[in-house]
Amino acid sequence: PPIERPSLPNYDFLIIAHRGASAYTTGHTLAAYEMAVHMGADYIEIDLRMTKDGKLVALHDSVVTLHNAQQAVADVTFDEIQLLFPGKEFDKNHLAYTLPNLEDLRVVDLSEILFHFGDSVNYYIEMKSPEEYPNIEEELLRQLREHHLLNRDDATPKVIIQSFDAPSLKEMFALEPSIPLIQLYKFSKEAKLSKKELRELTKYASGVGVNVEVVNRKFIDSMHRARLLVHPYTVNDEDLMRSLKKFGVNGIFTDRPDVAYRVKNEK
Numbered sequence: 001p002p003i004e005r006p007s008l009p010n011y012d013f014l015i016i017a018h019r020g021a022s023a024y025t026t027g028h029t030l031a032a033y034e035m036a037v038h039m040g041a042d043y044i045e046i047d048l049r050m051t052k053d054g055k056l057v058a059l060h061d062s063v064v065t066l067h068n069a070q071q072a073v074a075d076v077t078f079d080e081i082q083l084l085f086p087g088k089e090f091d092k093n094h095l096a097y098t099l100p101n102l103e104d105l106r107v108v109d110l111s112e113i114l115f116h117f118g119d120s121v122n123y124y125i126e127m128k129s130p131e132e133y134p135n136i137e138e139e140l141l142r143q144l145r146e147h148h149l150l151n152r153d154d155a156t157p158k159v160i161i162q163s164f165d166a167p168s169l170k171e172m173f174a175l176e177p178s179i180p181l182i183q184l185y186k187f188s189k190e191a192k193l194s195k196k197e198l199r200e201l202t203k204y205a206s207g208v209g210v211n212v213e214v215v216n217r218k219f220i221d222s223m224h225r226a227r228l229l230v231h232p233y234t235v236n237d238e239d240l241m242r243s244l245k246k247f248g249v250n251g252i253f254t255d256r257p258d259v260a261y262r263v264k265n266e267k
């Protein structure tokens with residue numbers, strides 16, 4: 001018989017802090033993740049890429065500017081990436097950010113994040129462009145196992161893995177079927193999946209992550225009928241959060257976990 005897909009226990013409205021509390025400080029820094037935890041996030045969201053020396057680095061973009069040149073993350077070492085100061089590099093046009101000492105913030109790798117937070121938080125990890133990083137799945141699993149984050153009895157899974165890349169998620173399911181997997185989509189018009197696509201998806205995924213602009217009630221209901229969770233991204237407007245909660249989405253990616261916490265706890 002096919003292996004059962006894991007699910008989340010109570011169809012909750014999960015607060016997934018997109019790159020940490022990234023509305024308030026530089027995303028993908030320990031400061032951003034810390035702030036998200038203090039604001040009541042259920043998960044910290046981490047985009048992962050792999051450096052030339054095999055480190056899993058928390059970075060959204062595939063290319064960085066180093067030594068005055070554009071370079072692929074896959075072509076530089078983690079030590080070289082440490083030359084970047086994310087507060088300075090990424091936020092210079094966003095004067096709304098409030099955290100002091102932005103220039104001190106560092107790019108971090110997964111190992112440092114896992115040593116820092118251990119099992120005190122939940123991780124919602126995106127494998128970004130995994131086809132560019134051979135064996136990223138194995139390395140990610142190795143680290144999660146090393147930190148005893150898998151196959152536990154927590155009410156909410158410690159780790160969820162997401163990707164736009166279906167082959168990579170399928171590989172992950174084959175390697176470690178206990179982790180809930182979220183297939184990401186970016187629809188240009190209406191959010192819609194054919195019966196054939198749904199059949200394929202339910203072989204490995206526990207849910208879908210969908211750009212919020214195209215999400216409607218019909219789509220949410222059709223995913224639920226297929227026993228798939230729905231996590232729209234990226235939701236920062238309070239009224240929209242409220243509507244989505246009413247529509248029964250199972251979580252939202254947000255840069256503003258404090259606002260989501262307020263909405264989540266409204267009667």
Ligand code: G3P
Nearest residue numbers: 018047126162209233253
């Ligand atoms: O992972 C869901 C959402 O974060 C995808 O968009 O570009 O912010 O990683 P991006």
Ligand code: CA
Nearest residue numbers: 045046047126
């Ligand atoms: Ca992401």
